[in-house]
Amino acid sequence: MNSNIKEEVTILFAGDSGDGIQLTGSQFTNTAALLGNDISTFPNFPAEIRAPQGTLAGVSGFQLHFGSIELFTPGDSCDVLVVMNAAALKANLKQLKKGGTIIANTDGFDSKNLRLANYPDGINPLENESLDNFKVTLIDLTKLTRECLKDSGLGTKDMDRSKNMFILGYIYWLYNRNLDNTIDFLKAKFKKRQDLIDANIKVLQAGFNFGETCESTATIEVKPAKLEKGTYRSIMGNQATALGLIAAAQKSGLTLFYGTYPITPASDILHELSKYKNHGVKTFQAEDEIAAICASIGASFGGSLGVTASSGPGIALKGEAIGLAFMLELPLVIVNVQRGGPSTGLPTKTEQADLMQALYGRNGEASIPVIAASTPTDCFDAVFEATRIAVEHMTPVIFLSDGFIANGAEPWKFPKSSDLKEIKPVFAKEYTSENKEKFLPYKRDEKLSRKWAIPGIKGLEHRIGGIEKEHETGNISYDPDNHEFMVKLRAEKTQKVADYIPLQAIDSGKDKGKVLVLGWGSPYGAIKTAVKSLISEGYEVSHAHLRYLNPFPKNLGEILNNFDKVLIPEINDGQLVILIRSKYLKDAIRLNKIKGLPFTVDEIKSKIIEIYPN
Amino acid sequence: MNSNIKEEVTILFAGDSGDGIQLTGSQFTNTAALLGNDISTFPNFPAEIRAPQGTLAGVSGFQLHFGSIELFTPGDSCDVLVVMNAAALKANLKQLKKGGTIIANTDGFDSKNLRLANYPDGINPLENESLDNFKVTLIDLTKLTRECLKDSGLGTKDMDRSKNMFILGYIYWLYNRNLDNTIDFLKAKFKKRQDLIDANIKVLQAGFNFGETCESTATIEVKPAKLEKGTYRSIMGNQATALGLIAAAQKSGLTLFYGTYPITPASDILHELSKYKNHGVKTFQAEDEIAAICASIGASFGGSLGVTASSGPGIALKGEAIGLAFMLELPLVIVNVQRGGPSTGLPTKTEQADLMQALYGRNGEASIPVIAASTPTDCFDAVFEATRIAVEHMTPVIFLSDGFIANGAEPWKFPKSSDLKEIKPVFAKEYTSENKEKFLPYKRDEKLSRKWAIPGIKGLEHRIGGIEKEHETGNISYDPDNHEFMVKLRAEKTQKVADYIPLQAIDSGKDKGKVLVLGWGSPYGAIKTAVKSLISEGYEVSHAHLRYLNPFPKNLGEILNNFDKVLIPEINDGQLVILIRSKYLKDAIRLNKIKGLPFTVDEIKSKIIEIYPN
Amino acid sequence: MNVETNIQKPLTAKDFTSDQEVRWCPGCGDYSILKQVQSVLPEIGLKREEIVFISGIGCSSRFPYYMETYGMHSIHGRATAIASGLKATRPELSVWIITGDGDAMSIGGNHFIHLLRRNFNVNVLLFNNEIYGLTKGQYSPTSPAGKITKSSPHGSVDHPFNPLALTLGADGTFIARSMDRDPKHLREILLRANKHQGTSMVEIYQNCNVFNDGAFEIFTEKSSKKNETIFIEQGKPLIFGENNDKGIKLDGFKPVIVDLKSDNVSENDLWIHDENDRGKASILVRFFDNHQATGHLPRPFGIFYQEDRSCYEDDFKMQIEKASMEKENESLDSLLAGRNTWTIN
Amino acid sequence: MNVETNIQKPLTAKDFTSDQEVRWCPGCGDYSILKQVQSVLPEIGLKREEIVFISGIGCSSRFPYYMETYGMHSIHGRATAIASGLKATRPELSVWIITGDGDAMSIGGNHFIHLLRRNFNVNVLLFNNEIYGLTKGQYSPTSPAGKITKSSPHGSVDHPFNPLALTLGADGTFIARSMDRDPKHLREILLRANKHQGTSMVEIYQNCNVFNDGAFEIFTEKSSKKNETIFIEQGKPLIFGENNDKGIKLDGFKPVIVDLKSDNVSENDLWIHDENDRGKASILVRFFDNHQATGHLPRPFGIFYQEDRSCYEDDFKMQIEKASMEKENESLDSLLAGRNTWTIN
């Protein structure tokens, strides 16, 4: 048996939602990660829970990019396409590199499946010349699985459910992985059903053996990546957001209260957090998004760290209450895991089209800080930072993630809790014989933020509300000059956050050059890969990536002026570009993709080359 | 008796909310208007229904500017200040021109009133030298009124209630007006109480006689204005909006359905419309703003003209549903009578701070047309136009008004119904033996708008919704390319409205010059007056006023380039300026006032002079 | 399709089936409800174009796409509000609201109760699967306390709504319960719901076999159905049990199960179902959530309550007609002119 | 103010009065409710800093500004939701929700019913004036049908909510009614509401003398009060009338007025009020809106229903405590590491 060494491989698993594709994909991911590969994943769900079996609409995909080099995207196209049925092949063939490998479950290509996948009558792609440019491996999964389990005593339904383990075993063989991690997983998952544990392990091993015995192709070796030294785990964006919130609460000495209403793709944060009651995490599933944010405001008023989360449509509903939080000047983190819009849009797909809503989606002058995460692991750092700003600056903060990074996974060199920054809430103090200062609820410090006065403390009794308030006292005031003063003061308070954040750095490339690619959010990996690749080809191109969308880092204008051209790629119709043009009067160029899918590296490279000044 | 002739006079009536200030002011307004003066008014309410009597917070004001020349604002400051009590004087004295007239009810300056108005102990401004620079007329209203009614048989409470008629009578005398209009009004108002009719008329006449007998000052004459020929009425902005909607519905051949939830300062549109059931107007007071817009969407789906209205906080709640209407591509007019924000803000004060919310206050890419009215009478034309766009382009449209123009009044040369443009809805046709075309709900015409297919028509059965839809068929589609295509198509559809609206005109001044003042909404009058005045002083300054905020008129960029500088005055912290800078990369200068009050002419003049290029 | 000839033929379920592929999970209870609705409509005798289905968001809310009628799949929780505007302006249409336990009673709770009090003449089919299906399995406002779901790994601490009690409290005028697995019963209830003038609220127990499989098993499975359910019919005594051998009697305000064989009771002593008695209905809707007070009771299916009350859209229309008659001749021009005008020459 | 000595003195109503000028219209019923609350709190014996008043928007919702406690004047309809978050995290605080008929039941209807079902231990004071006061006089969800207001010049066509029936339908555990003009009664009800563990819903009839003057006159004016009201007390028969000469009897589920003098009835035949009987409560809350069915009945005041059910915040807390005990030692570091890590050297 010989083994080819490769730097990086992209596998796309595809099949029906019921085929266990997501599980297969994430098992392989975990194993690859544990063996030290860099990874980047992209699950791609259908909108239905279980769309009709065998149809194009029902195809679920899981793309995994792993390698011995640093990776920043799940891959533009794949080296290996694993398909459980005809629809999966049809929907994904265009993703496969020329000469790539197809591993197909022949059983999913019977006449019914072919019809459901809209192949013309009598045409089976596995049987004609249409796949001649690819390497095709055919496996009759159902037959082999049933065969393997014929003595298990299981019914056929149960038997067939473990088909995906056969494929997984086979792929493990192909990439020289061992089965231990998945075996452990199966033992935990089916804790109470020894028969299923046995069956699944058996099929997994059968798949592995199938590779070893029946296949002549060589296995492929992908060595561990030379990542920074340290201890790693694999993590998805929504998990990282959940952990970031827990960590931020602990580093603030606050209780985390998470008020939310389920919505795709934000719900997994709730699912994750609700597991951590033992960390004192309070999750509250409210009756709707308005109640969710209002309950979180109530919790913040009471001295907890109030957090609320949703996706675009739910954030739209929270607009009025965000305005209230802004007037109350209480800490509040508002998480928006963006999805395809507008309206219900494309719930399971990704988009970055809620930036303007984050900035302006409420009545009146109510500018609040906006922070965006750029990768799955960055969700941890960015939401931690969002919390820091909320708590230390006594303000609601919007944290933007999106479906792509929320569900994507990558290796995470997780921090030690002792290395995390302390977050320092500033509480008003009890009125005592030492502290005789009269408490003024809207008196401000140098950050222009007021103190947090928690019910229960004697002498701090006070009333707050959404009506315009008098400077310092917080009493209702209709005075015209006071209103203007307060509007400007609140605006300045938000802008002042810029004094407490790092200056914008250049991510790749030089400080000056011909083209700056300015990004925000999830296109990070694609931009980084594209820019690095062009730099190595000699282009004077740089990449800067914004975490702070409001306020912008103070040196951003300066950076923009150091480049002939600025390109802004966004998964929307051009939103950051509006802000940059307006603020800096810079004729930034837009690159927009609005397909519910992340950018490919190629798309960004071509655009840079297209606009590159001669 | 001699009589001075004046071109224009500004009177400010001020007193407690219970003093009948708004009624006194509007009676004088109507009489002045009926006699052919141009008028412009500015009522200024406290936020409480009846704030505590005698306090500064309880002062209600009504400013009236009338003249024999064309007027565009209620006046920067007043010639005559009528005050019913000490608080009214204290709150408004700074509004009075040097040498102006104060007419004070001495009865409102007893020690209790002085204390409530926060005058220092023992200080009565009517009795010291503080008012030496003004002409002061003192009237003991309570005494005189009670005197006059001593034989009426009324109780003192009822007697005192007619105090305001005494002042009104006196002012009528001062400005040489006759009492007929108000007498008619009183007869109608107290239809069922002859005793009150008699009493009020008696007091009114007593006030008039008081002027004639006791006063040595001359009366003042303000001749009718040389307005354009025609028949006029006086109208407030909210009334004009209501009539505009009724007219637009009739000219479209549609039933008007107005779904709303009360909120200041939009509620008066509901009150007005609910009187017109005899015109088939359907007003629906919903349980909240979300239900209001949704019911209107339902009505539009059923073939009515769905309209919904609110103010800032309520509009924030409608964001998600606006997104739905945008996806459904149904006509819908969304009225926002803006008020001071953010959050509950200053409910009874004016502001223009919801422009960005109108453009971006919802998730995803959902750009819809935005139209703003600039004066009370313009509310009619602008909302008519908003309706035309909604109906002919099958789209939700946001119509922006604000508290200032909503409650302000001016003479209106109202149109004949036959002179109003027809609005032409495009309905899908029944499937018959002649019309055999298969109905495609999202098939578009040259305006890119789809046809309106009303339930009840055979063969047009179809389903619409908020999920992304396939081009033309409207079926649910998750196809990536279709999504991008549809997002761009919908954006283009909105931009296409620019082909069906007039080019931007210059309101005052030349096509080219040194400074262009670009306005939108209610600062119209102040800008116009300022610019005209500076033009007459030789400045090369022009005024353009935007009715269409999205899309902009096609020639706007060109206009901007014809001036050295562009100044954008707004009653907010600078919102239009963001859009103009972004779209045209023009370094527009902002002038912002955020006091819940309209601009004065002087504020705009000074700013123009300040930035005027030498 | 030939238009002319089509008019004559009576419609069939197939005529109400759209060309869109049905995309619920295999085995989902929604299929059977869809089938019943499609087969009941021809019987009702309405034309396709007179019918509108309006839904919110949720698995159940995909329903309108499968109906060859007018339809709208709107936003989460708002179908009731949208239907209100439609019905207010188009009272002649037959309007059906399709909603889920989350859609109607969580995010849509407010519009739901206001719809009921206004009593629009619409039919609400509430697919209650005691779970959020579309978002993959969180507890809903009807999930029992303690329920373990994705968002409540330690069990839900929420006391659930009783949907029918809530409906009664909001002055609903037609309150019924049926289930996906009893097509015949569902069919009858749908027919009655359609007949009722006012808001017909039909709670339908619906099995979500992916995230909450078996929630209603004891009511639907042969082995337990007879003992765990009671089918209530107007004017009939409350009888249930394997051999129709158990009855329910009222002891003051307390329902008591009696054994029709061994006890000394006859059918005449039993609670006679009266749809029009709100007092009785308020006890009947509580058959299940207060075991301590009442002991274990079978779950009722059928029409709990029915009341004639005027419908919003009728009063709404009448008021406009009356106003139009009173001031018939006022033209748009006189409206624009108002009462006080002056002329400048 | 000297801190140390202050601790000893018992608080008075004045200690609960903030320095903000009260800004309701002269004569508004809100004044008297404010006064009662300020004078009841010292009796309850809580410290000022332990109390939080949360309101929405409306005239009534200005209330917190006048209380020298912690307070929030929030946004329209959301006080209930905000209070839920506060109480869930700070169960030891005494939380009072101040709301109006519009605030609670129109825009706030959804949070209101969910608060009730979750049974947070808070007190809801619903100032029902059957009108929108702050927006200057539109009909509200409790205005009677036909009501002429600014937004209904031809009379409202809305069938109103019965607030207490709605509360019962939403599984409220404490349901009471009182009025601004009977300070003594209001005071007692407030004390009981405070004692109840769970959501205490107190409807308070409040006169808006500017936009809806006299809405409750027959219940508050001496001349009619005795005949038009009935004050219900636990364990006591339902008796009312000028000379306590009328009683109410139950005829099946139907309440019937009997003359205690002329008829042949004794007090023993009368309906004995039982706060814990939900069946009876469901009839009692309907005393007024169904004249056809029941004839004219006096309006009840007092506690209609009371039930002990666990409070959300307690279960919420317990679950966390239990989980923390079970997995006590898990550190943040182990959480960050998760279950599968690998190391690169």
Ligand SMILES: Cc1ncc(C[n+]2csc(CCOP(=O)(O)OP(=O)(O)O)c2C)c(N)n1
């Ligand atoms: C504004 C908004 N919030 C949340 C969601 C996410 N969401 C969609 S359906 C649903 C609940 C579905 O439950 P249910 O109404 O019971 O319907 P089912 O799927 O069980 O039929 C939720 C929370 C959404 N689409 N929109």
Ligand SMILES: Cc1ncc(C[n+]2csc(CCOP(=O)(O)OP(=O)(O)O)c2C)c(N)n1
């Ligand atoms: C989102 C929003 N919608 C509408 C309003 C306007 N508004 C303020 S109070 C109110 C109703 C007041 O009625 P109620 O709750 O009965 O209180 P009351 O004034 O009668 O005490 C309304 C409609 C608002 N402030 N915010």
Ligand code: SF4
């Ligand atoms: S998730 Fe449940 S309710 Fe939704 S389609 Fe699947 S089985 Fe039906």
Ligand code: SF4
């Ligand atoms: S409007 Fe009515 S409820 Fe509001 S303060 Fe005045 S009297 Fe009270």
Ligand SMILES: [Mg+2]
């Ligand atoms: Mg459900």
Ligand SMILES: [Mg+2]
């Ligand atoms: Mg009220």
